Amino acid sequence: MKEQLEKIYSNAVIDIENSKSTKDLEDVKAKYLSRKGEFNEIKKGLKDLSVEDKKVIGSLANEISQKLETSICEKFKLFYEQELNSKLQKEKIDVTLPGQYIPRGHVHPLTSTTNEICSIFQSLGFSVVPDEFAPEVETEYYNFDMLNVPKDHPARDMQDTFYTNIAQNVVLRSQTSGAQIHAMELKKPPIRMIAPGRVYRNENINSRKNNFFHQIEGLYVDKNITFGDLKGVLNEFIRIYFGESRPTRFRSSFFPFTEPSAEIDVQCIMCQGKGCRTCSGTGWLEILGAGMVDPNVLRGVGIDPDVYSGFAFGMGVERLAMLKYAIDDIRLFFNNDVRFSQQFK
Ligand code: PHE
Numbered sequence: 001m002k003e004q005l006e007k008i009y010s011n012a013v014i015d016i017e018n019s020k021s022t023k024d025l026e027d028v029k030a031k032y033l034s035r036k037g038e039f040n041e042i043k044k045g046l047k048d049l050s051v052e053d054k055k056v057i058g059s060l061a062n063e064i065s066q067k068l069e070t071s072i073c074e075k076f077k078l079f080y081e082q083e084l085n086s087k088l089q090k091e092k093i094d095v096t097l098p099g100q101y102i103p104r105g106h107v108h109p110l111t112s113t114t115n116e117i118c119s120i121f122q123s124l125g126f127s128v129v130p131d132e133f134a135p136e137v138e139t140e141y142y143n144f145d146m147l148n149v150p151k152d153h154p155a156r157d158m159q160d161t162f163y164t165n166i167a168q169n170v171v172l173r174s175q176t177s178g179a180q181i182h183a184m185e186l187k188k189p190p191i192r193m194i195a196p197g198r199v200y201r202n203e204n205i206n207s208r209k210n211n212f213f214h215q216i217e218g219l220y221v222d223k224n225i226t227f228g229d230l231k232g233v234l235n236e237f238i239r240i241y242f243g244e245s246r247p248t249r250f251r252s253s254f255f256p257f258t259e260p261s262a263e264i265d266v267q268c269i270m271c272q273g274k275g276c277r278t279c280s281g282t283g284w285l286e287i288l289g290a291g292m293v294d295p296n297v298l299r300g301v302g303i304d305p306d307v308y309s310g311f312a313f314g315m316g317v318e319r320l321a322m323l324k325y326a327i328d329d330i331r332l333f334f335n336n337d338v339r340f341s342q343q344f345k
Contacts, residue, residue: 022079109344113321129195134179140169142178147257148296172200176217184301190222207329214317221310230311258291278328288315
């Protein structure tokens with residue numbers, strides 16, 4: 001047994017000698033000194049020895065395993081330090097290097113313009129209709145019929161309105177005015193609402209026209225609402241949105257769902273009214289259509305036009321943004337060129 005112990009010891013010394021890393025030393029330790037290691041096997045056999053032998057062999061085994069433990073430990077410390085140093089060398093980082101720039105997104109100028117317009121009207125007492133009450137895919141019923149647009153009106157023509165193949169009479173809305181009907185069906189007057197959203201028209205695309213764009217519809221129905229209220233509210237909106245000094249004009253116009261009707265123009269910011277490509281030489285850009293809600297429309301949704309009256313308006317969000325920020329081409333909003341959109345941070 002003594003020889004056996006000495007043999008194990010000399011083998012262990014060689015193994016320690018040959019170890020090249022902390023990992024090797026851990027293996028050596030496991031091989032000899034762990035619970036299942038070679039020394040423990042010997043110690044298990046001690047119980048069969050005489051008391052005398054037990055003492056001698058036992059203390060020899062302890063002495064040897066202690067010695068091994070110490071030399072493994074010493075060498076381990078050495079390797080550990082070496083390994084740590086080389087790891088630190090390899091993983092060295094320069095904390096003074098500038099960080100990597102991660103570009104941040106931001107709100108699209110059409111979204112921020114929409115938000116700005118909505119909050120102006122909210123401050124004037126209008127509330128914003130949630131999208132689900134003003135759908136983009138609409139029936140002719142809401143887009144035209146209920147708005148007093150005759151069956152043979154040219155706006156219904158395939159050339160202006162996109163018809164879908166979902167079902168006959170289902171269109172991509174050509175105006176947000178259908179939101180007026182939804183609002184009046186859902187609620188009795190007084191009604192004071194705005195509804196922002198996307199509209200579609202089969203247009204030839206150019207610097208002023210795109211085949212989809214954005215409108216904000218407005219509706220105010222109550223007792224004793226007059227054209228004076230319409231002018232007051234819209235003038236106030238323009239004053240807040242553009243500031244005092246921007247020339248604007250009311251022009252009489254026609255819409256099937258309002259009577260009388262008007263359009264509001266704002267002086268072209270590109271040419272200061274002199275006439276240019278953006279305003280096709282007129283010096284003015286139309287920003288909205290408006291008028292007193294036609295009695296036929298009120299009757300259609302069961303509101304008595306002898307008791308109630310109201311005004312409605314629909315404004316072009318792109319036009320309003322172009323006029324505020326001097327953008328001369330509507331297509332810039334939809335090209336997704338970051339050089340354009342980054343200017344609106
Ligand atoms: N819907 C009209 C358009 O798209 C604008 C409008 C809205 C006019 C409400 C009057 C009242 O041109």
